[in-house]
Amino acid sequence: MDAAEFAAEFAAAQRSRALGVGVDPHEYQRLTEGLGSVADWETACASAAQGHLERAKNAGSSRSAGEYLLAAARWFHVATLAHGPGAHRAAAEADRALGRALGLLEPGARRVTGEGFTGWLRGPADAPATVIVVPGLDSAKEEFLDVTSALPARGVAVFAMDGPGQGALAAGSTLTARYEQVVGRVADALGLDRFGVVGLSLGGYFAARVAALDARVAAAATVSGPFRLDWADLPDPVRDILVRRCGGADAARAFAAEVDLTALAPRIAAPLLVVDGGQDVIPGVVNGEPLARSAPHATYLNVPHGDHLLGNARPDWLPHLADHLAGHLAGESVQSPAGARA
Structure with a gap:
């Protein structure tokens, strides 16, 4: 099994858990279907999280910003599931995004x-x-x-x-x-x-x-x-x-x-x-x-x-x-x- 095949197998094994976390299933499919190796998992998931942070900056309401921040928190957590070198950093980012989201959605x-x-x-x-x-x-x-x-x-x-x-x-x-x-x-x-x-x-x-x-x-x-x-x-x-x-x-x-x-x-x-x-x-x-x-x-x-x-x-x-x-x-x-x- 080459690296891409192993990455596809890993993504399939994590799919139910990731969707249970609450990430969008179509976004998950787009993100994971092109992984070259499991080593790319952390970067790809963190990139998805960063995309939601950018959306939060440009959101038209505090409600929308909070929802984007929740999505970022979810993706940062999913980034930790491969236990890569940046897992602790991703966990800290998930914690920070959740706190910002709750500040907007649940004062x-x-x-x-x-x-x-x-x-x-x-x-x-x-x-x-x-x-x-x-x-x-x-x-x-x-x-x-x-x-x-x-x-x-x-x-x-x-x-x-x-x-x-x-x-x-x-x-x-x-x-x-x-x-x-x-x-x-x-x-x-x-x-x-x-x-x-x-x-x-x-x-x-x-x-x-x-x-x-x-x-x-x-x-x-x-x-x-x-x-x-x-x-x-x-x-x-x-x-x-x-x-x-x-x-x-x-x-x-x-x-x-x-x-x-x-x-x-x-x-x-x-x-x-x-x-x-x-x-x-x-x-x-x-x-x-x-x-x-x-x-x-x-x-x-x-x-x-x-x-x-x-x-x-x-x-x-x-x-x-x-x-x-x-x-x-x-x-x-x-x-x-x-x-x-x-």
């Missing part, structure tokens, strides 16, 4: 930063509850803008965050498996005595761990979250990312060994929605079904055609997830989605 949004975290508090000022959105291994707050929009639309405030080794903090910190300490500091900074938490990909493990260990969690959800990792069976690309995000091979192995919810799942007292994609098969990763089976108040939703992060199946799970979190935080009865099982 009430508030940046909150503390030890091991940074993010944006969004939604109604008088919201009765807040959901903390946790990213995964190589994701960031910019990847899940659809989740952080669906929740305020249901009257819930949302804190979209980067933690250690993630997004805007990836350049100067490393992942921690003990994420309950990080979210605990977030909740303290926001003054929350109860909250919801949702985690996506590796963030699903983090969210489940928080739900098991922090009594303030009143509702929880995971999307494509691992129940357990087996270092020996993980694909080389996943191991490489873990090594990079954990700060070395030994630290990565130790981190992977901690990712196991066997003992923690029975301790999750809050209502929990576990979402898996039936096409999400990664060697060395045990998906969420055992978590749903072991947690006392869990509902399991498996979308048969869903891939990792279910970017190809948003309507099959995102409205249900938002309803689950908002409904339980409001103390309402929440109907399980069709095909789910308790």
Whole structure:
């Protein structure tokens, strides 16, 4: 396979994830179909982001400028997915573009930063509850803008965050498996005595761990979250990312060994929605079904055609997830989605 063929294969593998981030599918096709190698990915995506920044400068309204800035934030994040030499710079640019966008589109949004975290508090000022959105291994707050929009639309405030080794903090910190300490500091900074938490990909493990260990969690959800990792069976690309995000091979192995919810799942007292994609098969990763089976108040939703992060199946799970979190935080009865099982 030559470099161009490998680039085409990489682009095809990333397509669902990139579209889930929210980039335009036609722009994605135009950008990726001419790549000469994966080494060109970062430059091409950053160039698309710069195009949206230029459009923002010349926009006819603050609303249009904000929307272009959101598109730039999305593309800068997609630029990081090849883990090239400029990935940290692209993550910083995504963070900056998101902040500028929210300044125009949601003037009430508030940046909150503390030890091991940074993010944006969004939604109604008088919201009765807040959901903390946790990213995964190589994701960031910019990847899940659809989740952080669906929740305020249901009257819930949302804190979209980067933690250690993630997004805007990836350049100067490393992942921690003990994420309950990080979210605990977030909740303290926001003054929350109860909250919801949702985690996506590796963030699903983090969210489940928080739900098991922090009594303030009143509702929880995971999307494509691992129940357990087996270092020996993980694909080389996943191991490489873990090594990079954990700060070395030994630290990565130790981190992977901690990712196991066997003992923690029975301790999750809050209502929990576990979402898996039936096409999400990664060697060395045990998906969420055992978590749903072991947690006392869990509902399991498996979308048969869903891939990792279910970017190809948003309507099959995102409205249900938002309803689950908002409904339980409001103390309402929440109907399980069709095909789910308790």
